[in-house]
Amino acid sequence: DAMVIQNPRYQVTQFGKPVTLSCSQTLNHNVMYWYQQKSSQAPKLLFHYYDKDFNNEADTPDNFQSRRPNTSFCFLDIRSPGLGDAAMYLCATSRVPGLALSTDTQYFGPGTRLTVL
């Protein structure tokens, strides 16, 4: 089935040790998103790609970077994880931008739960 896949599902890293989270999609969607969801909170958008065009949210810390080498894959890099970065990281895709104007929506992966020791 077409889907959004995130690897690994659980990731443990040490304080300050760089970590990369992976997202892949078989939907051939143009837009890919990364969200951070802390415990008992709503997901918060970090950034998204429309094709190769990167769009960063204004309040996303510089510690968070992203790469999209091709349509199918998108990576989230955390350069120096702090204890406050422990969270669930959700990847999502959509076929086109402009969700409000279309019948489209975002399709979410299962998430990667990051623990920082």
Next chain:
Amino acid sequence: AQSVTQLDSHVSVSEGTPVLLRCNYSSSYSPSLFWYVQHPNKGLQLLLKYTSAATLVKGINGFEAEFKKSETSFHLTKPSAHMSDAAEYFCVVSALYNTDKLIFGTGTRLQVFP
């Protein structure tokens, strides 16, 4: 700016009884509104979406929501709760000037008792 307020952080119902999850929105234009469900340690799944067509929107798993502009509400309902409905539910609005951006409410945790 757009925002959503989910009026209850927790809702508990018995299996077979109706479900009501309340959501109010704030928007300076006609919004697109969504309800997503998140089961434990799972990603978000779209239940339904309103995009200025019919005000009563039917979704998956027997859920529906009614857009009421006069009350700025988009409450989620289901006539009869099932144990499998126990999850976190998010009311979501899309942003005005960045319509790729979804703005989430703080969520409502639904518990279903046998």
